[in-house]
Amino acid sequence: MESTETPVITIGLNVNHPNFNYSMTELNELVVANHMESIATVVQKLDHPDAGTYFGKGKIEELADLIRSTEADTIVANDELSPSQIRNIEAATKATVMDRTGLILEIFANRAHTKEAQLQVQLAKLRYQLPRLRTSSSQRLDQQSAGGGLANRGAGETQLELNRRTIEHQISHVRHELKELDRSYATQSQRRKENRVKTVALVGYTNAGKSTIMNQLVQRFGANEDKQVFVKDMLFATLDTSVRKLELPGHKQFLLSDTVGFVSELPHQLVEAFKSTLKEAATADLLIQVVDYSDQNQELMMQTTQQTLQEIGVPDLPMITAFNKADRTESRFPDRAGENLIMSALDHASIDELATMITDQLFADYVQKTYLFPFQAGDLVSRFNQEFDVQSTDYQADGTKLTVSLPQEEAARYQKYEIE
């Protein structure tokens, strides 16, 4: 495994950004997530990027030397570069240049499993390629095959036009396929609404522990299946939304979905593309924002999460914030304060506390009632036992007395049996 990792050089420009060091650390993690390894990092402090070459001239020469003297022949930049910056750095260093956006798109392309995720990533990649058609020599689209000389310019442009049209055609094709999928999704989602099954979505920064929490909840409260989702200490372990049905004590059922994690400067092409995957979050009754409490950049991660939720159009929904991985800190856990929970996904008491918080939020409209069902209405007794949280049963001379907790809306339908 180790030996198959491609060596690269990571570069970053510090334009006095307070989170610069963190973003470079994250870039190196993104590199690892793409089966590459950063063997050297070059950073420069400038007021603003050089329009032509991103770095200044001297640094570009330093880079060229590094490429010559090491086994790396790829440079990964911490920012999104313009097509001409990519072209110029490539020309000066003889290396292949990938920018942060291209890198994230690459990771997503390699990880997407479901049809929908694959189509979305494909769409994002096509959109990224379109304005870069003329320049990037590393792309499979061989748009420069007509040669670079002036004499060939006409032919080259025709080729470029052709490639552009091909991509535009592919884009509309992929969009069409996505729309078809979306239609079947809408029916599913509609059906859930009709059944009034409540939904909860796990959201948050990549690697915060969303999938781990999902698995722990499924293990303890899984309604019918106990399929585990994929967990890994790696950025973007999850790319596809998975939904599991859970049942909390008292027949309180809901659907829990695990979604793709966010990252700062998530390419806007991807934000757009993942809107529909994240629809699970947009239509949820409750969000659980998972935060890596052991990470000193948690503030930044929470900001990014908020920002991304806004960008993809998730409305202001009720939210529980789960400060996870507290086992790696000095803090006591589980520790609940309002809608915040300091917890560890590896701790049973934390998972139980989280479940309690979900119950409180999601089933706040539940009321406790006592009914007397006459013997003719016996089928109601069995129905209540199946669907609701029956707390006590008392067989009396004139019928069966049940104390039960159920949604307000349901309770209204059985008012005539209500006693006390």
Ligand SMILES: Nc1nc2c(ncn2[C@@H]2O[C@H](COP(=O)(O)OP(=O)(O)OP(=O)(O)O)[C@@H](O)[C@H]2O)c(=O)[nH]1
């Ligand atoms: N120590 C500790 N590790 C945890 C905890 N929760 C998750 N992890 C670890 O953190 C890593 C990431 O966990 P995931 O559940 O895959 O994170 P995620 O939020 O689903 O990540 P993405 O799918 O990439 O967005 C894994 O190695 C987990 O084992 C926790 O409470 N404590």
Ligand SMILES: [Mg+2]
């Ligand atoms: Mg995950």
